[in-house]
Amino acid sequence: MxxxxxxxxxxxxxxxxxxxxxxxxxxxxxxxxxxxxxxxxxxxxxxxxxxxxxxxxxxxxxxxxxxxxxxxxxxxxxxxxxxxxxxxxxxxxxxxxxxxxxxxxxxxxxxxxxxxxxxxxxxxxxxxxxxxxxxxxxxxxxxxxxxxxxxxxxxxxxxIATVPHVVVDAANVVGSVPDGWWRDRAGAADRLLSAVTALAAVGTDADGLGLPFARWWPRWTVVLEGAARAAGVGTDPGRAGGVATGAAVEVVRAAGSGDDAVVAATRAAVAAGDAPVVVVTADRELRARVEALGAEVRGPGWFRDRTASVGA
Structure with a gap:
C-alpha cells in the first residue's frame, strides 16, 4: 500500500x-x-x-x-x-x-x-x-x-453487513390521506417519490427500524400501480432538486396487481439477504402475505412521520 x-x-x-x-x-x-x-x-x-x-x-x-x-x-x-x-x-x-x-x-x-x-x-x-x-x-x-x-x-x-430495505405500497400510503389524490394519481405518486428520495438521502432513525446506532440509510423500493405508474417517468429517483443523493431508490411499476408486486419485491429483498425488510402498508391481507416471508410491517403514519421530519 x-x-x-x-x-x-x-x-x-x-x-x-x-x-x-x-x-x-x-x-x-x-x-x-x-x-x-x-x-x-x-x-x-x-x-x-x-x-x-x-x-x-x-x-x-x-x-x-x-x-x-x-x-x-x-x-x-x-x-x-x-x-x-x-x-x-x-x-x-x-x-x-x-x-x-x-x-x-x-x-x-x-x-x-x-x-x-x-x-x-x-x-x-x-x-x-x-x-x-x-x-x-x-x-x-x-x-x-x-x-x-x-x-x-x-x-x-x-x-457492518446489515442492509435494511423498505418497500412502500404507494397506493396504500397515498390513499391514507384524503387530500384529493384521486383527481391526479400520477401527481400524488410523484409527491410520494419526492418524499422517499428526500428521506433516502438523509437516512432514517434507527429506532424506527429496530436497529442499533443512531441513523440508517436503507434501500428503498416504491411500488406503483394503475394510473400512478406514470409518476417519475423521465426522472432519476436518486436525485433531489437536480443534485445526486446517492440514495438507493428503486421504482417498480406493477403491470398487474400492486399487492402482488409488493410481495415480489419483498421476496426479492429477503432473498438478497437484506434485513430487516420493512413493508409500509395498512392493508391487512398484504400484511399477512409479507410477514409470512419474514418482513416487518409499518403503517403509513410511520412513513409520514419520517418524511415530515425532513420537510417532505
Missing part, C-alpha cells in the same frame, strides 16, 4: 473547528464542533484503515480516516470530506449504511459506515497517515487500534 513519512504537523490557516474541545472536568477532545470519520468496507470482507502519523493524537495506532467537523458542517459531510482529504476516498462512491454517535456531552464523534460502490485504491493525500490499507475484518483486532475505534469496533463489526 502507499506509504509516506510526513514532514510534520500541518501549518497555515485552519477552520475554527480545528481546535480542542474541553469538558467541564478538563477532558479534551479534538474538534471544537465535534468530529467524524468514515468506516468503509469493500464488499469483500475488508475495511479501509489508516495508520496514524506519530505526531497526531494517539499517533502510531490504526483507525479510520476522519477529523474535526467544520463550523456548521453536518457529521456525514464531515466524514466524507475528511476521508477524501486523508485517503482519497471518492465522495460520490460510498453507499451509506449507518451512523453511530459517541456523545460525551461537550463533544460528539460520529462514525459513518458505508460500502464502496466500486473498488478504489486509497491514496495518502495529506500529512496525517503513515499508511492506508484494506484490512480483512478478521485481522483488525490484531492491530494496535486507536482507543476510540477499538472500543467501538466490536459493535461496528457486528452490523
Amino acid at each position: 502507499p506509504a509516506a513519512t510526513p514532514p510534520g504537523p500541518p501549518t497555515g490557516p485552519r477552520d475554527p473547528g480545528d481546535a480542542w474541545a474541553y469538558g467541564p472536568d478538563g477532558t479534551k477532545a479534538w474538534g471544537r464542533f465535534g468530529a467524524a470519520g468514515l468506516l468503509v468496507d469493500d464488499g469483500a470482507g475488508r475495511v479501509l484503515l489508516q495508520h496514524r502519523v506519530e505526531w497526531s493524537h494517539h499517533g502510531g495506532t490504526w483507525g479510520i480516516p476522519g477529523g474535526a467537523r467544520h463550523q456548521g458542517e453536518d457529521a456525514v459531510a464531515a466524514a466524507l470530506r475528511e476521508s477524501a482529504e486523508e485517503a482519497g476516498v471518492p465522495e460520490d462512491g460510498i453507499a451509506l449504511r449507518h451512523a453511530a454517535v459517541l456523545d460525551l456531552g461537550f463533544w460528539t464523534y460520529t462514525t459513518v459506515v458505508g460500502r464502496a460502490r466500486e473498488p478504489f485504491e486509497p491514496v495518502i493525500a495529506d500529512r496525517e497517515s503513515l499508511a492506508l490499507s484494506w484490512v480483512p475484518v478478521a485481522e483488525v483486532d490484531d492491530l494496535p487500534l486507536h482507543p476510540g475505534f477499538g472500543a467501538s469496533w466490536a459493535a461496528l463489526r457486528a452490523s
Whole structure:
C-alpha cells in the first residue's frame, strides 16, 4: 500500500473547528464542533484503515480516516470530506449504511459506515497517515487500534453487513390521506417519490427500524400501480432538486396487481439477504402475505412521520 513519512504537523490557516474541545472536568477532545470519520468496507470482507502519523493524537495506532467537523458542517459531510482529504476516498462512491454517535456531552464523534460502490485504491493525500490499507475484518483486532475505534469496533463489526430495505405500497400510503389524490394519481405518486428520495438521502432513525446506532440509510423500493405508474417517468429517483443523493431508490411499476408486486419485491429483498425488510402498508391481507416471508410491517403514519421530519 502507499506509504509516506510526513514532514510534520500541518501549518497555515485552519477552520475554527480545528481546535480542542474541553469538558467541564478538563477532558479534551479534538474538534471544537465535534468530529467524524468514515468506516468503509469493500464488499469483500475488508475495511479501509489508516495508520496514524506519530505526531497526531494517539499517533502510531490504526483507525479510520476522519477529523474535526467544520463550523456548521453536518457529521456525514464531515466524514466524507475528511476521508477524501486523508485517503482519497471518492465522495460520490460510498453507499451509506449507518451512523453511530459517541456523545460525551461537550463533544460528539460520529462514525459513518458505508460500502464502496466500486473498488478504489486509497491514496495518502495529506500529512496525517503513515499508511492506508484494506484490512480483512478478521485481522483488525490484531492491530494496535486507536482507543476510540477499538472500543467501538466490536459493535461496528457486528452490523457492518446489515442492509435494511423498505418497500412502500404507494397506493396504500397515498390513499391514507384524503387530500384529493384521486383527481391526479400520477401527481400524488410523484409527491410520494419526492418524499422517499428526500428521506433516502438523509437516512432514517434507527429506532424506527429496530436497529442499533443512531441513523440508517436503507434501500428503498416504491411500488406503483394503475394510473400512478406514470409518476417519475423521465426522472432519476436518486436525485433531489437536480443534485445526486446517492440514495438507493428503486421504482417498480406493477403491470398487474400492486399487492402482488409488493410481495415480489419483498421476496426479492429477503432473498438478497437484506434485513430487516420493512413493508409500509395498512392493508391487512398484504400484511399477512409479507410477514409470512419474514418482513416487518409499518403503517403509513410511520412513513409520514419520517418524511415530515425532513420537510417532505
